[in-house]
Amino acid sequence: MLKIQNLHAAIEEKSILKGLNLEVKAGEVHAIMGPNGAGKSTMASVIAGKEEYEVTSGSIELDGEDISELAPEERAQAGVFLSFQYPVEIPGVTVTNFIKTAINESRKAQGLEEMPAKEMLQKIREKSELLEIDRKFLSRSLNEGFSGGEKKRNEIFQMAMLEPKLAILDETDSGLDIDALRIVANGVNKLKSEDNAVIVITHYQRLLDYIVPDYVHVLHDGKIVKTGDASLALELEAKGYDWIKNELV
Amino acid sequence: MTDEKRMEELKDKLLSSYLAFENGKDINSDVHDIRSKALQNFEKLGFPTKKLEAWKYTSLNSILKEDYSIFPKAETAVELADVKKYFIHDIDTYKVVFIDGKYSSFLSNTTHDNMDICLLSSALTKPKYKAIIENFFNKTAKQDNLTSLNTAFANEGAYIFIPQNVEVEKPIQIINFTTGAENATMIQPRNLIVAERNSHVQIIERHQSLTDNAILTNAVTEIFVDTHASVDYYKIQNDNTNASLVDNTFIEQQKESTCSVHTFSFGGNITRNNLNFFQKGEHINSILKGVTIIEGRQHVDHHTLVHHIEPNCESHQDYKGIFGDRSTGVFNGKVIVEKEAQKTNAYQQNNNVLISDKATINAKPQLEIFADDVKCSHGCTIGQLDQQALFYMQQRGIPKKEANALLMYAFANTVLESVKIPEVKQRITNLIAEKLGVNIGFEL
Numbered sequence: 001m002l003k004i005q006n007l008h009a010a011i012e013e014k015s016i017l018k019g020l021n022l023e024v025k026a027g028e029v030h031a032i033m034g035p036n037g038a039g040k041s042t043m044a045s046v047i048a049g050k051e052e053y054e055v056t057s058g059s060i061e062l063d064g065e066d067i068s069e070l071a072p073e074e075r076a077q078a079g080v081f082l083s084f085q086y087p088v089e090i091p092g093v094t095v096t097n098f099i100k101t102a103i104n105e106s107r108k109a110q111g112l113e114e115m116p117a118k119e120m121l122q123k124i125r126e127k128s129e130l131l132e133i134d135r136k137f138l139s140r141s142l143n144e145g146f147s148g149g150e151k152k153r154n155e156i157f158q159m160a161m162l163e164p165k166l167a168i169l170d171e172t173d174s175g176l177d178i179d180a181l182r183i184v185a186n187g188v189n190k191l192k193s194e195d196n197a198v199i200v201i202t203h204y205q206r207l208l209d210y211i212v213p214d215y216v217h218v219l220h221d222g223k224i225v226k227t228g229d230a231s232l233a234l235e236l237e238a239k240g241y242d243w244i245k246n247e248l249v
Numbered sequence: 250m251t252d253e254k255r256m257e258e259l260k261d262k263l264l265s266s267y268l269a270f271e272n273g274k275d276i277n278s279d280v281h282d283i284r285s286k287a288l289q290n291f292e293k294l295g296f297p298t299k300k301l302e303a304w305k306y307t308s309l310n311s312i313l314k315e316d317y318s319i320f321p322k323a324e325t326a327v328e329l330a331d332v333k334k335y336f337i338h339d340i341d342t343y344k345v346v347f348i349d350g351k352y353s354s355f356l357s358n359t360t361h362d363n364m365d366i367c368l369l370s371s372a373l374t375k376p377k378y379k380a381i382i383e384n385f386f387n388k389t390a391k392q393d394n395l396t397s398l399n400t401a402f403a404n405e406g407a408y409i410f411i412p413q414n415v416e417v418e419k420p421i422q423i424i425n426f427t428t429g430a431e432n433a434t435m436i437q438p439r440n441l442i443v444a445e446r447n448s449h450v451q452i453i454e455r456h457q458s459l460t461d462n463a464i465l466t467n468a469v470t471e472i473f474v475d476t477h478a479s480v481d482y483y484k485i486q487n488d489n490t491n492a493s494l495v496d497n498t499f500i501e502q503q504k505e506s507t508c509s510v511h512t513f514s515f516g517g518n519i520t521r522n523n524l525n526f527f528q529k530g531e532h533i534n535s536i537l538k539g540v541t542i543i544e545g546r547q548h549v550d551h552h553t554l555v556h557h558i559e560p561n562c563e564s565h566q567d568y569k570g571i572f573g574d575r576s577t578g579v580f581n582g583k584v585i586v587e588k589e590a591q592k593t594n595a596y597q598q599n600n601n602v603l604i605s606d607k608a609t610i611n612a613k614p615q616l617e618i619f620a621d622d623v624k625c626s627h628g629c630t631i632g633q634l635d636q637q638a639l640f641y642m643q644q645r646g647i648p649k650k651e652a653n654a655l656l657m658y659a660f661a662n663t664v665l666e667s668v669k670i671p672e673v674k675q676r677i678t679n680l681i682a683e684k685l686g687v688n689i690g691f692e693l
Contacts, residue, residue: 048644072643073652081644088641092659098645101655106646158645 001026001197002047002166007058008222009046016042018222020058024166027194031208031233032201034219035241040201041085043219044170048082049075062166077106079165083155083172090142095154096124098142099161106162127160131187148175156187163191168199173207185210205237218244255314256296263398264292266319270402280373280403283387287400294394306579306611307521307550312493315463317435319402321349325428327459329356335457336422340672342453343421345407349428350436352405356424365410366421369439372408381410385443389471389499389527396497396523399469403439406470409452413445413475420451420670425468427492429460440470444478451481451670458492469497474506476530481509483673487516487680490545497523504530504559511668512539513677514549515684525554526564528590533562540661540677541570541578542684550579557590557620566597569661572608583615584625591620597627602634602660604653654685 002024009017016039024030032040046053047060049072060068067075090098104114115123128138131153143151152172159167169188173181188198188211200211208216208230216232217224218241226232226244236244267288275281296313297304327348336344343366346356352368359367365378372378373386387403390396407423425438444450458464474480486494494517500508514520526535541549555564570578580599601610614627634656642652658681668674682688 050640071649072640073646073648076644076646084641084644088635088638090638090641090656090659092662093655098642101651102642102645102647105648105651109646109648162645 001063003061005059007046007060008056009042009053010056011053016222017046020223022217022224024197024199026197028215029192029198029200029211029213031213031216032199032219033203033216033233033236038219039222040219041170044082044168044201047168048072048080077109081159081162081164081167083159083167083169085171085174087143087151087155089144091144093142094139095142096138099124099158102158103161123161127157130160130190131157132183133157149177149180152176152184153180156184160187160191164196166197166199168201170201171203173202173204181207182210205233208233220245252310252314256310259313259317260295263319264288267401275374279383280386284401284403287397290392290397291394291401294397297394303552307519307548309519312463312465312519315433315465317433317465318431319435321351321434321436322430325349325430327353327356327426327428332356332426332459335424335455337420337453337672337676340420342419344424345421346424346426347405347438348426349430349434350405350438364412364415364417365408367408369406369408369441370404372441373404381443385471385473386441389473389501390469390497391499391525395467395495396469399437399439399467399497402437403469406439406441409442409450411444411448411450413447415448417450420453423452423454425456425466427458427460427464429458429462429464431462433463435465435467438466438468442470442472442480444474444480446475447477449479453483453485453673455485456488456492456494458489461489461491464492466492466494468494470499472498472500472508474500474502474508476503477505479507481669483668483670484510484512486512486514486520489516490518490547492517493519495521499525501527501529502533502535505532507534509536509538509667511664512551513680514539514541514543515680517547519548521550521552523552527556528558528562531559531561535564536667537564537566538664538667539568540664542681543576543578544573545576546574547576552581554583555595557584557586557593557595560589560591560593562590563594564596567664568599569664570601570610571604571657571660572601572610573604575607577608578610580610580612581615582627584617586618586620586623586625588619591622593620593623593625595623595625599629600660601631602657603631604634651687654682654687657685
């Protein structure tokens with residue numbers, strides 16, 4: 001589904017990704033771990049198409065199509081979803097109307113009619129129940145005054161509504177208490193299928209107790225330096241990252 | 250010829266036209282005196298120039314050089330089908346419509362049933378209205394240059410009188426069309442609105458040019474809001490780019506009254522809004538809100554004044570501006586709190602977004618507070634659209650243009666949400682979408 005080859009990316013001429021390779025197949029869950037400053041969030045932003053980052057070489061393919069030149073909304077419409085580490089507050093736009101606009105603009109781009117109101121409501125109801133979201137919450141301004149946990153739950157709610165092919169969860173566990181973590185993880189697991197894939201970016205093993213990865217990758221200095229199965233995350237939790245850095249020397 | 254010289258010529262033309270204007274009018278009436286004095290005042294003051302502090306950022310030079318026709322000819326026929334779109338037509342309303350400054354009975358829907366929604370020209374001349382005219386005409390209007398000029402030629406406009414305890418069930422639309430029958434036309438509508446004790450009325454006002462010829466409108470509206478009455482006034486300014494407007498509004502409020510004015514400035518060449526509130530009693534609420542979205546070389550200037558004279562009153566100002574291309578904006582919000590006006594709560598907010606490097610906004614809050622137990626706040630921001638928010642929205646599949654529009658709409662929404670007539674709110678929403686070039690069903 002996603003194939004990243006020899007990806008180099010820079011921001012303001014500072015090189016951050018330095019030859020990243022990653023292949024994610026439909027039905028898989030990949031975890032990306034690594035120390036601060038390794039380039040984890042940059043990787044997420046570059047896949048999503050954030051304009052400040054310049055791809056200097058390499059390619060990002062989604063289902064065989066190179067998406068590295070596409071606008072962020074085109075990538076989103078092609079099925080890439082990024083759950084933000086710091087979701088942006090947008091005063092004046094309610095959660096419901098934002099998600100309606102997102103869905104209908106994507107449909108418009110694909111030459112489809114707007115989703116009928118009844119179907120939209122039904123879907124909103126179903127997905128908000130899945131994430132244990134209060135109805136009142138949906139009529140509040142997007143992320144404005146939300147707690148850290150509410151923001152993250154709202155991200156996964158949007159993911160549930162948009163049904164992406166590839167979801168990248170950027171530190172979705174940060175700022176979550178254990179109950180919120182369980183709800184969010186449960187939501188992600190329910191949305192998981194043979195046709196989609198998830199990349200989980202995290203510092204901690206904790207989230208991976210709930211969302212069990214097929215592969216764990218260690219990102220260091222802009223490239224993946226080690227890949228293993230779920231047990232690698234446990235090992236990293238116990239031993240830290242220094243032993244991997246030492247292995248590289 | 251220099252701009253100054255052309256301005257002098259226009260002034261001379263106006264002065265010499267006055268005799269012809271007054272010819273045939275009752276020269277023994279009080280109104281005649283008022284007009285004559287106003288003319289003398291204008292003769293003395295002349296047109297405003299940038300040398301005046303109040304006109305520092307707005308120059309009228311470029312529009313005062315036209316050779317305006319001052320007395321439009323007989324009514325030019327306008328087809329309803331051509332102008333229907335300028336009305337709020339999906340609800341039943343009273344209408345007072347003028348074409349080139351002349352009353353259009355065909356497009357209007359007036360009444361004398363339990364209230365008067367009719368013409369100032371009748372009110373100024375018919376004995377029946379004499380007392381009201383004596384009490385209210387030109388009583389709150391300032392004697393500045395352009396208001397004086399309007400007063401000198403004051404003859405036609407809407408006359409609205411709502412007796413006590415009457416709640417007007419339909420909004421009233423006041424629309425001034427200009428057709429461009431002449432190369433350049435100047436019109437000076439004069440409205441008088443009196444809402445007696447405990448009455449309620451909603452008014453929608455629009456100036457609309459139907460031509461590419463130059464139009465200059467110098468309008469004056471006086472509004473009296475008596476004890477416990479409420480007036481909601483909506484100004485829709487979306488004129489074409491050869492039409493300029495100086496809109497002078499003077500509002501006097503008595504105790505426990507509420508008056509709100511929403512000004513939506515999306516079009517026109519030069520638009521200057523002089524909006525003045527005078528609070529003459531206790532427990533008054535005055536609300537001034539505006540959204541400005543302009544582009545090209547358009548210019549919109551909001552000069553507001555709230556004069557807190559008595560204790561325990563409130564005023565709320567919220568102006569949002571979005572400026573593209575080489576457009577320029579001015580916000581000058583003056584709040585005076587007199588020594589007697591203790592417990593005043595005056596709030597002023599002015600937020601601006603510049604979406605082009607070449608756009609300009611001049612913002613100036615002016616607070617003159619002489620009382621010591623008051624709550625007065627003001628905030629002014631000038632910024633760009635939030636790039637993070639833009640990326641966030643794009644990431645959810647919303648194209649950049651639409652994401653921009655949604656952000657701007659959300660930015661303006663604090664003003665829109667206090668619009669009480671749903672059809673007006675919908676119309677403004679549509680105008681914003683049209684202005685931003687998107688087809689997006691906002692319903693925030």
